Amino acid sequence: MKIIFLQVLVFNQNKCDFCGTCVGVCPHDAIELFESALIVDEERCTLCKNCVVVCPARALEIRDEE
Ligand code: SF4
Ligand code: SF4
Numbered sequence: 001m002k003i004i005f006l007q008v009l010v011f012n013q014n015k016c017d018f019c020g021t022c023v024g025v026c027p028h029d030a031i032e033l034f035e036s037a038l039i040v041d042e043e044r045c046t047l048c049k050n051c052v053v054v055c056p057a058r059a060l061e062i063r064d065e066e
Contacts, residue, residue, distance in 0.1 A: 022051035
């Protein structure tokens with residue numbers, strides 16, 4: 001059996017204060033911010049980590065997923 005590990009961008013809504021910082025640093029316009037929601041377009045996201053690094057609330061992280 002072949003096991004493939006994928007990485008995913010995980011958003012934690014409870015930590016997010018919707019400051020919009022992540023939107024400005026995404027090179028692929030993959031993040032859309034609403035009043036109380038944030039949506040990442042998985043087809044655009046390249047997992048570059050820009051948003052993870054700048055988020056002051058640590059609401060974004062990249063995790064391995066089996
Ligand atoms: S930078 Fe972090 S806290 Fe600000 S909107 Fe993005 S995910 Fe939320
Ligand atoms: S990981 Fe990079 S490409 Fe993906 S949403 Fe964050 S800034 Fe955009």
